[in-house]
Amino acid sequence: MRIIAGEARGRRIDAPEGRNTRPTLDRIRENMFNILQNEIPGSHVLDLFAGSGALSFESLSRGASDAVLVDSDRKANAVQKQNAETLRYSDRVRLFHCDWSRAVQHLVEEARIFDIVFLDPPYVMTDLQNVFTALIPLIGSDTLIVLEHEAGKEILVPECFTIRKERSWGYCAMTVYQLNSGGE
Numbered sequence: 001m002r003i004i005a006g007e008a009r010g011r012r013i014d015a016p017e018g019r020n021t022r023p024t025l026d027r028i029r030e031n032m033f034n035i036l037q038n039e040i041p042g043s044h045v046l047d048l049f050a051g052s053g054a055l056s057f058e059s060l061s062r063g064a065s066d067a068v069l070v071d072s073d074r075k076a077n078a079v080q081k082q083n084a085e086t087l088r089y090s091d092r093v094r095l096f097h098c099d100w101s102r103a104v105q106h107l108v109e110e111a112r113i114f115d116i117v118f119l120d121p122p123y124v125m126t127d128l129q130n131v132f133t134a135l136i137p138l139i140g141s142d143t144l145i146v147l148e149h150e151a152g153k154e155i156l157v158p159e160c161f162t163i164r165k166e167r168s169w170g171y172c173a174m175t176v177y178q179l180n181s182g183g184e
Contacts, residue, residue, distance in 0.1 A: 006061030
């Protein structure tokens with residue numbers, strides 16, 4: 001895998017070995033970021049189910065201020081740390097090696113607010129109502145929640161979220177959500 005654009009363009013990053021993670025393919029990541037490019041500079045990024053951290057590192061390369069990466073897989077967390085060091089982003093990332101809900105709870109206690117939230121859960125996880133609900137204290141009205149999921153699958157989210165953009169590329173799809181202005 002490689003960083004597609006920005007200051008780290010062309011630099012390679014590693015993915016965890018094994019079948020516990022499913023790295024976003026370069027071409028899909030490139031398409032995603034072409035859609036999001038104007039939202040990235042200066043943003044604060046939360047990356048749940050982060051895997052290799054490719055979405056966060058691509059964001060940092062394109063000008064995001066900082067990123068919080070969360071993954072419960074030990075190998076994924078080790079690769080995230082290695083990638084952050086390789087790209088010299090260690091001072092701009094924070095890594096959580098725990099379940100997504102524990103990390104979110106901790107970030108809520110810190111009163112963090114994020115501009116972009118990447119969600120790349122296992123494709124079998126289609127009921128995301130509890131994840132989206134837990135994120136509400138961490139997001140503002142302009143926050144984008146970028147969900148990568150299997151194309152053609154119905155994804156369940158709370159009604160207080162609105163779809164802003166949808167795209168699919170083969171088996172992979174991206175849906176961008178925002179909290180309704182009255183949903184807070």
